[in-house]
Amino acid sequence: AQSVTQLDSHVSVSEGTPVLLRCNYSSSYSPSLFWYVQHPNKGLQLLLKYTSAATLVKGINGFEAEFKKSETSFHLTKPSAHMSDAAEYFCVVSDPPGGSQGNLIFGKGTKLSVKP
Amino acid sequence: SQTIHQWPATLVQPVGSPLSLECTVEGTSNPNLYWYRQAAGRGLQLLFYSVGIGQISSEVPQNLSASRPQDRQFILSSKKLLLSDSGFYLCAWSLGQGPYEQYFGPGTRLTVT
Numbered sequence: 330a331q332s333v334t335q336l337d338s339h340v341s342v343s344e345g346t347p348v349l350l351r352c353n354y355s356s357s358y359s360p361s362l363f364w365y366v367q368h369p370n371k372g373l374q375l376l377l378k379y380t381s382a383a384t385l386v387k388g389i390n391g392f393e394a395e396f397k398k399s400e401t402s403f404h405l406t407k408p409s410a411h412m413s414d415a416a417e418y419f420c421v422v423s424d425p426p427g428g429s430q431g432n433l434i435f436g437k438g439t440k441l442s443v444k445p
Numbered sequence: 446s447q448t449i450h451q452w453p454a455t456l457v458q459p460v461g462s463p464l465s466l467e468c469t470v471e472g473t474s475n476p477n478l479y480w481y482r483q484a485a486g487r488g489l490q491l492l493f494y495s496v497g498i499g500q501i502s503s504e505v506p507q508n509l510s511a512s513r514p515q516d517r518q519f520i521l522s523s524k525k526l527l528l529s530d531s532g533f534y535l536c537a538w539s540l541g542q543g544p545y546e547q548y549f550g551p552g553t554r555l556t557v558t
Contacts, residue, residue, distance in 0.1 A: 361545060361546075363546055365549075370533070370552070370554065371551060371552065372535055372549035372550050372551045372552050373489075373535065373537075373549040374549070375546055375547075375548065378546050419489070423545045423546075432491065432494065432545075433491075433545065433547055435488060435489045436488075437488045438488060
């Protein structure tokens, strides 16, 4: 069965410093992986997706993630944090592609704080 | 482009009262539709999904129900709310083929008092 583990429930960085949000997945096939961001009392916004093309995926707002099959990881990074990046981030894996409903499996989320 | 709407944005209801939350999608046809609940400290829980009109699958048994009367309309209902129904309700849509990324609405904050 597919699963996702976000290794940190809370990450705190200073503005202008790099961001690293860690995610490990478990899947018996080649998965589709996503990162979503949620600001307080807002819906989830898709940051980026991996779909077995390039292993380094660039997303919106300067974020990127690298798919490493050998490490079963899909960590999210950004070179320089902005105050507006403070939010909760979810790592997500999709159900097997043979299914028609396309259910997603969500990690428990990592709350990112950015200090001035 | 596609957009997804949810209403109301916030709702305060007494225990035992009925509930109706509405979600509509514009700019796409025959989407998969989803209802999620996000309760404090409990992550995202899939409640229902639908692959077509009148086709509803329930992921969690509870006092909630869902209906899809039109292709791009998804409704979440309850006949009698419980305190435990409080939370942030999110509707999402996806296309019917991979990689299945979902696009979320702005959410409804429900407080049951």
